[in-house]
Amino acid sequence: MKPIAVWLTRRDALPLGHRLAAGLDADLYQPWLNAGETPRELFRRQFRLHRQWVMVTAAGIAARYLDGLPESKHQDPAVVVLDEAARFAIPLLSGHEGGANALAYAVARLTGATPAVTTATEALxxxxxxxxxxxxxxxxxxxxxxxxxxxxxxxxxxxxxxxxxxxxxxxxxxxxxxxxxxxxxxxxxxxxxxxxxxxxxxxxxxxxxxxxxxxxxxxxxxxxxxxxxxxxxxxxxxxxxxxxxxxxxxxxx
Structure with a gap:
């Protein structure tokens, strides 16, 4: 199992998912292939098995998947949300400690997205x-x-x-x-x-x-x-x- 994972919510994003998985040397999750459990159940079970996640989905969907999972900025995996059009890469969780800010820039370099970093240290x-x-x-x-x-x-x-x-x-x-x-x-x-x-x-x-x-x-x-x-x-x-x-x-x- 690799440190980075790419999560897709729709089949339409599969070409983008393959590009990210190859460029980041990441595991690629296609939840529609797991008939035995819901996508959210699969994500929650796998969440702490990776140190960093790129979720190709809407920010609202990512927030619902993450509901109840974060515990500490020093322990939580990093999460970056990327829309399916690869316009914005948003560090959603563990920007500094988990490396989500750096991951957002890596995603941006692969896709042409804009890294939308919101942590105060960068803003200053x-x-x-x-x-x-x-x-x-x-x-x-x-x-x-x-x-x-x-x-x-x-x-x-x-x-x-x-x-x-x-x-x-x-x-x-x-x-x-x-x-x-x-x-x-x-x-x-x-x-x-x-x-x-x-x-x-x-x-x-x-x-x-x-x-x-x-x-x-x-x-x-x-x-x-x-x-x-x-x-x-x-x-x-x-x-x-x-x-x-x-x-x-x-x-x-």
Whole structure:
């Protein structure tokens, strides 16, 4: 039995379920194959046999399945809810301690969903970094570029890193994110191409990637209500942009 499980409530989601199971190395539950018990009974019996769950269903259905099961944030399995259209990955249970927040980002990278993290610790980190880099850049090179771009700000203020889908497997970028325990948000090229450009377009990036730029649009897409406080800065083949969430007047009140 694997640490991660993917739960489906409808047969229509089976292709998505297979993709998640393969990408996360997870067990896949198809409750309609178990004629001897109801889906809810099956879920409740299996719940604590896995450390993390991805439930492909509506949040309301997940809440009813979980009713009465949670005991402690230090012991409960992590639960991420993903809608069948793979639009939002929502950490519902054990966001920090169980790793549901990190799992939501992993699900998002596999499906293109938006990770909807609601825990307070992440909300209090106002900065999103957009990063682009040439192939083979090391984690140290990326860290130097990030430090230069941040100036007097610190990595402790950074909520997430955003990059283009072509860089989803960039070893140096992944190592940098792991080193600082920062989630990596992957933005599809089509979404970047559809977003109005703010800074100076890059002919090299357009030729190599097919979009006008990477770091600025990635950061702004990941933080749609944020303000670009550091436009694209380049250092040794690494580009970084910094976007800051600004509290609305309603939040301040």
């Amino acid at each position: 980190r106002p900065l999103t970094l957009g990063i682009g880099c040439r192939r083979g850049k090391t984690a140290d090179a990326i860290e130097q570029a990030v430090t230069s771009a941040l100036g007097h700000r610190t990595l402790a203020e950074v909520r997430e890193i955003a990059t283009i889908d072509l860089k989803a497997d960039e070893a140096g970028l992944l190592e940098f994110c792991t080193r600082h325990q920062l989630p990596l948000r992957v933005i599809a090229r089509a979404d970047i191409a559809a977003r109005a450009w703010l800074g100076q377009p890059s002919a090299w990036v357009q030729q190599q990637v097919g979009v006008d730029g990477v770091c600025e649009p990635c950061a702004l897409i990941a933080s749609p209500r944020g303000q670009l406080i550091v436009p694209k800065t380049a250092l040794d083949g690494v580009t970084v942009a910094v976007v800051e969430d600004r509290m609305t007047q309603l939040e301040q009140d």
